[in-house]
Amino acid sequence: MHISEGILAAPVLIGGGLLTAAGTAVGLRCIDTERIMSVAMLSAAFFVAALIHVPIGPGSIHLILNGLLGMILGWAAFPAILTALLLQAVLFQYGGIVVLGVNTLLQALPAVLCYYVLRPWLVRGGRHQKIAGFLGGFLSVFVSSVLMALSLALTDEGFVQTAKIVVGANIPIMIIEGFITMFAVSFIVKVQPEILVWKSNGHGGVL
Amino acid sequence: MIPEYFSYTDSFLHKADPRMKIVSAACVTGVVAFSRSYSTGICGLILALFLIALSRFDTGVVVRRLLAVNFFTAFLWLTLPLTYGGEALTLGFVTVSRQGIAMAALVTLKANCIVLIFLALVSTSPVSSLGHALRKLGVPEKLCLLFLFSYRYVIVIAQEFQRLLRAAKIRGFIPRTNIHTYRTYAYLFAMTLVKSWNRAHRVQQAMVLRGFNGRFYSMYIQHPTAVERVFFGGITLLAVGMALLELRG
Known part of the structure; x- marks a missing residue:
């Protein structure tokens, strides 16, 4: 989910850029030299997720999974998502440099929210874990699309109707992301629980 | 890909x-x-x-x-x-x-x-020289390392996922719009994440053995x-x- 270049107004671009810079600074502080490779690898996996297309009716959608990434990485999701989007911009020309800040914010802010709101539920296991997994996928895409709609609406009043369509069109994606994140979380907890269920180091991210 | x-x-x-x-x-x-x-x-x-x-x-x-x-x-x-x-x-x-x-x-x-x-x-x-150029332009070192490392492993991880998907298809998996398909994709991606996680640990250990101290030196100076x-x-x-x-x- 990203906004193309050339659409947003200067104040939105600058605001998004500044917030992303702040989030990235916090995220980088959570990453020490020892863990930098883990974050890079997950950032690469996040990039790959965007290339995976799952069928829906006659068409297909690509995965986003920013909620899952956020639950694993916490604040480090900011630099990880920034990196993945920069790679997408260089390799596929999706988005560009100017809109990179806003696009990172769209995906990384919900990811960090998932970390704070839903991760405590994951540790409790059972039904809580399933619900938290589903919400992690559903809410992260929902918040992303609301932020996207908001940045369009702040750019120009004429975009308000388009912004509403953006949120509406994303509802099927929210549901599918919800199920996929739920199943992925239950798989990870069974196979390698330390990825999701580690003890926090107290500053917003284990990594 | x-x-x-x-x-x-x-x-x-x-x-x-x-x-x-x-x-x-x-x-x-x-x-x-x-x-x-x-x-x-x-x-x-x-x-x-x-x-x-x-x-x-x-x-x-x-x-x-x-x-x-x-x-x-x-x-x-x-x-x-x-x-x-x-x-x-x-x-x-x-x-x-x-x-x-x-x-x-x-x-x-x-x-x-x-x-x-x-x-x-x-x-x-090339992406690798962009990573070094960003460092020289004052982008934080850790961010440049993230960029270079994740670029290095994007193709590896993509191939890992495709191998799992191919194996699933050989066993008769046909993607359709149903919960079974979504569960299968979720498990395949989660397995890819687990493999990436473990690969990151191995690579990290190998880098420490070779004296990695958080800096990345480029031999190519332009x-x-x-x-x-x-x-x-x-x-x-x-x-x-x-x-x-x-x-x-």
Whole structure:
């Protein structure tokens, strides 16, 4: 989910850029030299997720999974998502440099929210874990699309109707992301629980 | 799956110092992105077409990239004329908004211009040299390392996922719109994550063994030539000129 270049107004671009810079600074502080490779690898996996297309009716959608990434990485999701989007911009020309800040914010802010709101539920296991997994996928895409709609609406009043369509069109994606994140979380907890269920180091991210 | 189409040719732009290219690209695309007038957009587009010509890309590949980029602008063309409001314009039996069409046209112009400039000035450098150039431009070291490392492993992880998917398909998995498909994709991706996690630990240990201390040294040191300084300085000046025009107009 990203906004193309050339659409947003200067104040939105600058605001998004500044917030992303702040989030990235916090995220980088959570990453020490020892863990930098883990974050890079997950950032690469996040990039790959965007290339995976799952069928829906006659068409297909690509995965986003920013909620899952956020639950694993916490604040480090900011630099990880920034990196993945920069790679997408260089390799596929999706988005560009100017809109990179806003696009990172769209995906990384919900990811960090998932970390704070839903991760405590994951540790409790059972039904809580399933619900938290589903919400992690559903809410992260929902918040992303609301932020996207908001940045369009702040750019120009004429975009308000388009912004509403953006949120509406994303509802099927929210549901599918919800199920996929739920199943992925239950798989990870069974196979390698330390990825999701580690003890926090107290500053917003284990990594 | 992840080709680097654009960095292999041997033009002036491909050989130029990536730092100069990044800075001038940021200036021009910044001015175009912030502008609200057609004249700035058209100036930018002329510059973009000149740079694309200079980069000697295969036209077919560039056109295909532009089609992908215009997916979102096509969505705007479908919605804005009907929803924007303002002055009405009757075309046959539909009534559309004149301002909506103007807005969609401006966005399309700016989006294509920015993508072409980005393509000519940034995608002409290999990703690895971009990572080092960003470091020299003052981007935090950890962020540059993340960029270089994740680029290094993107292809490995993509292949790992594809291997799992192929194995599932050989066992009779047919993707359809049902919960079984979504569960299967979730498990395949989660397995890819688990493998990436473990790979990260192995790579980290190997790097520590080789004395990794958080810095990454490049053996490839490039200095901009006089021609490059003049050329990219000129582009940056042009961007400043466009910004002044925009502020006046």
